[in-house]
Amino acid sequence: MNKPKAENLTIHIGEVDAPMRASRFGHEGAALWLTGLSGSGKSTVAHRVERLLIERGVHAFVLDGDNIRHGLNADLGFSPEDRKENIRRIAQVARLFVESGAVVLTAFVSPYRADRDSARALLPEGRFIEVFIDTPIEVCEARDPKGLYRKARAGEITNLTGIGAPYEPPLAPELRVDTSAHDLDTAAGLIIDYLESRGIVPAAR
Amino acid sequence: MNKPKAENLTIHIGEVDAPMRASRFGHEGAALWLTGLSGSGKSTVAHRVERLLIERGVHAFVLDGDNIRHGLNADLGFSPEDRKENIRRIAQVARLFVESGAVVLTAFVSPYRADRDSARALLPEGRFIEVFIDTPIEVCEARDPKGLYRKARAGEITNLTGIGAPYEPPLAPELRVDTSAHDLDTAAGLIIDYLESRGIVPAAR
Numbered sequence: 061m062n063k064p065k066a067e068n069l070t071i072h073i074g075e076v077d078a079p080m081r082a083s084r085f086g087h088e089g090a091a092l093w094l095t096g097l098s099g100s101g102k103s104t105v106a107h108r109v110e111r112l113l114i115e116r117g118v119h120a121f122v123l124d125g126d127n128i129r130h131g132l133n134a135d136l137g138f139s140p141e142d143r144k145e146n147i148r149r150i151a152q153v154a155r156l157f158v159e160s161g162a163v164v165l166t167a168f169v170s171p172y173r174a175d176r177d178s179a180r181a182l183l184p185e186g187r188f189i190e191v192f193i194d195t196p197i198e199v200c201e202a203r204d205p206k207g208l209y210r211k212a213r214a215g216e217i218t219n220l221t222g223i224g225a226p227y228e229p230p231l232a233p234e235l236r237v238d239t240s241a242h243d244l245d246t247a248a249g250l251i252i253d254y255l256e257s258r259g260i261v262p263a264a265r
Numbered sequence: 266m267n268k269p270k271a272e273n274l275t276i277h278i279g280e281v282d283a284p285m286r287a288s289r290f291g292h293e294g295a296a297l298w299l300t301g302l303s304g305s306g307k308s309t310v311a312h313r314v315e316r317l318l319i320e321r322g323v324h325a326f327v328l329d330g331d332n333i334r335h336g337l338n339a340d341l342g343f344s345p346e347d348r349k350e351n352i353r354r355i356a357q358v359a360r361l362f363v364e365s366g367a368v369v370l371t372a373f374v375s376p377y378r379a380d381r382d383s384a385r386a387l388l389p390e391g392r393f394i395e396v397f398i399d400t401p402i403e404v405c406e407a408r409d410p411k412g413l414y415r416k417a418r419a420g421e422i423t424n425l426t427g428i429g430a431p432y433e434p435p436l437a438p439e440l441r442v443d444t445s446a447h448d449l450d451t452a453a454g455l456i457i458d459y460l461e462s463r464g465i466v467p468a469a470r
Contacts, residue, residue: 074327075316084322111280117289119324121365122279131387132357135350145340152337153358160326162365182336 081161087118088260089158091183092165092251095176095230096193097222098208099200101239101247102167105193108248113163118261121157123150124167138219144175151179158187163260171227186258191251192233197222199240286366292323293465294363296388297370297456300381300435301398302427303413304405306444306452307372310398313453318368323466326362328355329372343424349380356384363392368465376432391463396456397438402427404445 082088092109094102106122113120129136133149136142147170157164170176180188200222201209212220219225230236235254237247255261287293297314299307311327318325334341338354341347352375362369375381385393405427406414417425424430435441440459442452460466 074331075312076319081319084319085324107280114281114286114289119290119365119367121361123361126279127361127364131360132354149337149354153361155336156326156328156332156358157362157365159332160324160362160367162324162367 078159078161085119085161086262087161087163088187089161090163090187090189090255090258090260091154091158091179092163092189092191092255093154093170093176093179094165094167094191094193095170095233096195097197097200097227098169098220099203099205100193100195101237102169102193104244105237105239105247105251106165106167108244109165109251112248112252113255113261116261116264119160119162120165121162122165122167123153123157128153128168144172147172147175147179151175151182154179155182158183163255169221169227171221171225173228173231176230189235189254189258190230190233191235191237192230193239194229194236195239283364283366290324290366291467292366292368293392294366295368295392295394295460295463295465296359296363296384297368297394297396297460298359298375298381298384299370299372299396299398300375300438301400302402302405302432303374303425304408304410305398305400306442307374307398309449310442310444310452310456311370311372313449314370314456317453317457318460318466321466321469324365324367325370326367327370327372328358328362333358333373349377352377352380353383356380356387359384360387363388368460374426374432376426376430378433378436381435394440394459394463395435395438396440396442397435398444399434399441400444 094106096102103124106124110120110122128150133146136146150166150168154164154166176190204210208217208220211217212223221227235251237250239247256263299311301307308329311329315325315327333355338351341351355371355373359369359371381395409415413422413425414428416422417428426432440456442455444452461468
């Protein structure tokens, strides 16, 4: 019988490795995991960074509520188990993008350290970059882009992170950005400077 | 009260559109959905196409059992519901890669037309390319890279696609490739020729 063993033929048939991707694309893959309160500016900053990177030819992509909650995770609700599964899947998708050689940005409240640490554990050292969008809650509440703080104060929702549910701030984030202290391009620039300093994207200018 | 409406601020904050990505990356995004029996050559062909595209600087990436079943879909088994959910998630992830401007290749048996059609429906016209890896089952069984046909014939597994479970061949695939009729580079070249003919990647040479 000439039947090959499954272990030999079906694992590691990939012909491309990370250095080959980086060489062809001109940048490394990495995940920028933005975490912070509702209204802190995660999505806005993520999309600005995405645009600035794409203008440089860097394959960047934002995962946020718009493209995840209505698609991959449309089957999930807001129970504790579903919130955990929501973050688990996002982390796994982020890992796939990093493996593809992209710079992926995730913009979710992701309030629990354990969930963020699980995401970090999926990626090689240095490829998970936790960005704490550390905007004061008073500023987030004044912005209230989704009307969630108003609803929480009115008692219409009971589990808003920062009001009725805990937010566990990162203990050692790679970056901390207060969007009330910087304009948008400056905030985005802090993140891009970090990527340059780590050799993930080449320095521009 | 200066509270903006959620609809105005939280939807469509993306700053990048598909033409901008295509312009910067030098190619369009698309999903190549490879379907066929176990042993038909889906993964092998997908990884060769991936390498050839990456050598041209095209952001290509393969989703297959190796990186999906052990990660994103590690929570899923092989019940009919779980198989359906497996393909649903893969399709949603493929959609995200296409939105990012990548050429994503999926290499799963995906035996049911309804599931493949659901995947097609997630993508804009022309961006879902169904590739029927139409290798004769006798060839697949002779290759038997995972030993599944042997187990099926021995009665150790009962629901192998093509033996104990149906495979619904595509009715109108964009491409049909019989890997027993071509060597690997020729098979991969058929797919790349198609991408060139549709303007998804620029013609080489």
